[in-house]
Amino acid sequence: MTGTLAFIFNPEQFRHADQPGLVQDVGTTVATADVDVLGMCFRRSIPAIDLTEHLEGNPMDYPEQALGACEFISATLHDVLPEVYRPLAFHMAFDLLCPLAYCLQMQTMASNLLRSFRPEQVLCFGDHREAFILIPRRLPPDLANGVVRWILEQDGTPVRILHGPPPAGAPVYNEPINWNPADGEAVSRFPPVLCLTGGAGIGEQEALWRENLGAGGGRAAPMFPVMWRRALCFRGVEGARECMEWVARTLERLRREESLPPILLHNGYLDCLWTRWAREMQSCLRGFQMGRFVAEVLQPKVVLTGYDIFGHTRCLSEALWQTGITPLSVIHGGIGGIGFARLFHHGATGHVACWSQQDAKVLNHCRASVFQVWPVGSLRTDIHRAVTGMSTERPGPLEAPARPPNILFLTSPVASFVPVLQSPGRHVAAWQGVLEYCARRRDLRFLLKKHPRYDYAELYSTDPGAADGGGFLTLVDSLPEALQQADLVVLVNVITTAALDAICAGLPLVYLNASDRGPAAPWAQESGVDIVASVPELEARIDQLLSDRAQARALVARLQANLKSTIAATGPEAVERLWRFVEQVRPDVWEPRATDAPMVNPVSLWCLRFLQQADQIVLGASGTTDRMQQLRFPADAAAEAACPVDLARMVEPVFAHVLWKLQAEWRIPAGTILRRIHGLLPRRYRLPFSRCRPYLVQALLLDAKDLRRSIWRRRFSAIAAFLLAPGRWGAQGQATDQE
Numbered sequence: 001m002t003g004t005l006a007f008i009f010n011p012e013q014f015r016h017a018d019q020p021g022l023v024q025d026v027g028t029t030v031a032t033a034d035v036d037v038l039g040m041c042f043r044r045s046i047p048a049i050d051l052t053e054h055l056e057g058n059p060m061d062y063p064e065q066a067l068g069a070c071e072f073i074s075a076t077l078h079d080v081l082p083e084v085y086r087p088l089a090f091h092m093a094f095d096l097l098c099p100l101a102y103c104l105q106m107q108t109m110a111s112n113l114l115r116s117f118r119p120e121q122v123l124c125f126g127d128h129r130e131a132f133i134l135i136p137r138r139l140p141p142d143l144a145n146g147v148v149r150w151i152l153e154q155d156g157t158p159v160r161i162l163h164g165p166p167p168a169g170a171p172v173y174n175e176p177i178n179w180n181p182a183d184g185e186a187v188s189r190f191p192p193v194l195c196l197t198g199g200a201g202i203g204e205q206e207a208l209w210r211e212n213l214g215a216g217g218g219r220a221a222p223m224f225p226v227m228w229r230r231a232l233c234f235r236g237v238e239g240a241r242e243c244m245e246w247v248a249r250t251l252e253r254l255r256r257e258e259s260l261p262p263i264l265l266h267n268g269y270l271d272c273l274w275t276r277w278a279r280e281m282q283s284c285l286r287g288f289q290m291g292r293f294v295a296e297v298l299q300p301k302v303v304l305t306g307y308d309i310f311g312h313t314r315c316l317s318e319a320l321w322q323t324g325i326t327p328l329s330v331i332h333g334g335i336g337g338i339g340f341a342r343l344f345h346h347g348a349t350g351h352v353a354c355w356s357q358q359d360a361k362v363l364n365h366c367r368a369s370v371f372q373v374w375p376v377g378s379l380r381t382d383i384h385r386a387v388t389g390m391s392t393e394r395p396g397p398l399e400a401p402a403r404p405p406n407i408l409f410l411t412s413p414v415a416s417f418v419p420v421l422q423s424p425g426r427h428v429a430a431w432q433g434v435l436e437y438c439a440r441r442r443d444l445r446f447l448l449k450k451h452p453r454y455d456y457a458e459l460y461s462t463d464p465g466a467a468d469g470g471g472f473l474t475l476v477d478s479l480p481e482a483l484q485q486a487d488l489v490v491l492v493n494v495i496t497t498a499a500l501d502a503i504c505a506g507l508p509l510v511y512l513n514a515s516d517r518g519p520a521a522p523w524a525q526e527s528g529v530d531i532v533a534s535v536p537e538l539e540a541r542i543d544q545l546l547s548d549r550a551q552a553r554a555l556v557a558r559l560q561a562n563l564k565s566t567i568a569a570t571g572p573e574a575v576e577r578l579w580r581f582v583e584q585v586r587p588d589v590w591e592p593r594a595t596d597a598p599m600v601n602p603v604s605l606w607c608l609r610f611l612q613q614a615d616q617i618v619l620g621a622s623g624t625t626d627r628m629q630q631l632r633f634p635a636d637a638a639a640e641a642a643c644p645v646d647l648a649r650m651v652e653p654v655f656a657h658v659l660w661k662l663q664a665e666w667r668i669p670a671g672t673i674l675r676r677i678h679g680l681l682p683r684r685y686r687l688p689f690s691r692c693r694p695y696l697v698q699a700l701l702l703d704a705k706d707l708r709r710s711i712w713r714r715r716f717s718a719i720a721a722f723l724l725a726p727g728r729w730g731a732q733g734q735a736t737d738q739e
Helices: 011-018 035-043 061-080 083-094 097-117 142-155 202-212 226-230 240-257 268-297 311-322 338-345 357-363 381-388 424-440 464-468 479-485 498-504 522-527 535-547 549-566 571-585 602-619 624-629 637-642 647-665 670-679 689-706 710-724
Strands: 004-007 028-032 048-050 121-125 159-162 193-197 223-225 302-305 326-330 351-354 373-375 406-410 445-449 473-475 488-492 509-512 530-532
Touching: 004 097, 004 142, 011 035, 011 159, 028 035, 028 097, 035 048, 035 424, 048 424, 061 083, 061 097, 061 240, 083 268, 083 311, 097 142, 097 268, 121 142, 142 159, 142 268, 226 268, 240 268, 268 311, 268 602, 302 311, 311 326, 326 571, 351 357, 351 571, 357 373, 373 571, 406 479, 406 498, 424 488, 424 535, 445 479, 479 498, 488 498, 488 535, 498 509, 498 549, 509 535, 522 549, 530 535, 535 549, 602 637, 602 647, 602 670, 647 670
Parallel strands: 004 028, 004 121, 028 048, 121 159, 193 223, 193 302, 302 326, 326 351, 351 373, 406 445, 406 488, 445 473, 488 509, 509 530
Antiparallel strands: none
């Protein structure tokens, strides 16, 4: 093949290249591994190539090679780091697993395509600003740009460089703290078990706190958000300059030894990856200090976390081990095969509570023998209620054919990072066939429940039925509502844990496996789900299940029996199994604390309560003003000097977070937010106006842009006049008492 080849890796790049009509030129072919881009090309009849079809060998080979590279990097980084941080070297290097594997995959795919296509000209974006570390919602295209551009330069292929729009930044979401001990509460009464929330696995932890432990006979597990490590500005933690120096020295040694593939070491277009890694190092250091802070202030004996696959969580666990606290991960089901577990759980430092014996068997392959893996089951009470009350008898059109049957499609993100187990091109073709089926079958009603994470919604946003005066794919926002309406559930290529809820609800489940590379997912094979390989087979199977009630009930019975035999326990029984596991790994968990236990630094405790009060403001809880007035900074110079948190640096990120959350939800004006935060602080730590002004101006502009009603415009004008009027701020930039 000849002509022009355009490498495009996300919809924003596609739209940018489409403005001058580059992708529509005759003889131009788009090369991509992105599902949305392939879908856009399909709808506009633009020739496109699925890069993943040019991947050689076993897809698992690339992450395995990347894991070996991480171990090389870890060994080199160990010698570069200060001695206090050397135990963190592997956890820091492990964050590079996904991007390194992605770059190696992209090198193979692009090289093979260029050899077979032999284009006359290549279009490639020259943006190299944004890299990713672990499983982002959307893959930034910059690493792919860098790999392709380096290959083109090495081969001497003519290339036209394009430049896209800058990446859009997104505010960081922080989970609230839901534990607020009374002032003066004795250290000996602090709960011995603590939940760290944030990241994968939070659903299990929420169930642990909200559903099961409120009346647990004193066995409470309060939740503390690990994301607050970004606001707790710890003293003495190295900053961006030191982390970049460690990265530079590590790369210098690796290049000297030639221990990694040249495309990783000598490709200047991948500098954004190493810069991002330096930022992740900072996050790891904050996680390490966060572990020490938790040990000092809350003094638990056991800390429950979610998935411990992230570097900052592993570093936090390392700090807990060093202070005599036992970390324990609570992981929900769907771990996958041994290959996946080896990738994402290799080298993790902690005990694990999982769902099933199969999960335990998989995890034992990648944990050191000193750590225990125990199947406790699903802590979620909703699944427990459904499992214990399962029935294959379900009212619906199977018994009352007066209304059209409802077919529910459950979506899930396509694994477009590593390893490539889904073919984006086949996934697009499968969904196009599904949409055509939905438009053709007017005797059925079709529902769609989108996954909370980004699941390529643009792929099915254009319903073919809309051209005939009405679409035939109805979006349902709530999963319980969708399951209540549904009579049969379909999964398209990708498994989602919502399938468990469908089984518990007594719904037949059919899995369309039209894009997998190899056999169907192990879970689908083991659970007894009906597996079909094409849309015509799917249509025939749906008709069969709708017309034969006995077959539908038999399928549901098989699915429910397999689910009951797979999950070790559910609900309260699973919680009891978890507590027994906690007692097994930490026999002294319920014993009284030693009388000589170190006392809590009162300033450190004040920092914790300051964050709690900030969260109360965000949540808009009743009585917030009264509770704020009860927060008093301890007048203890020695305790203030010994506090590990830099109070002056902590205020700004907390203020920015609270301001963004409240402005985004239109609850409280910006000026009120500033006064409330300042009301919690000693005067010497209040933000000067010069540091508040950028956030306030941004918030006021947001008010002016988005508000529609005149009453809100008047409120905006009043706030602006209040904040920006002369004399409103003191000579030192501090807010005056009259505000």
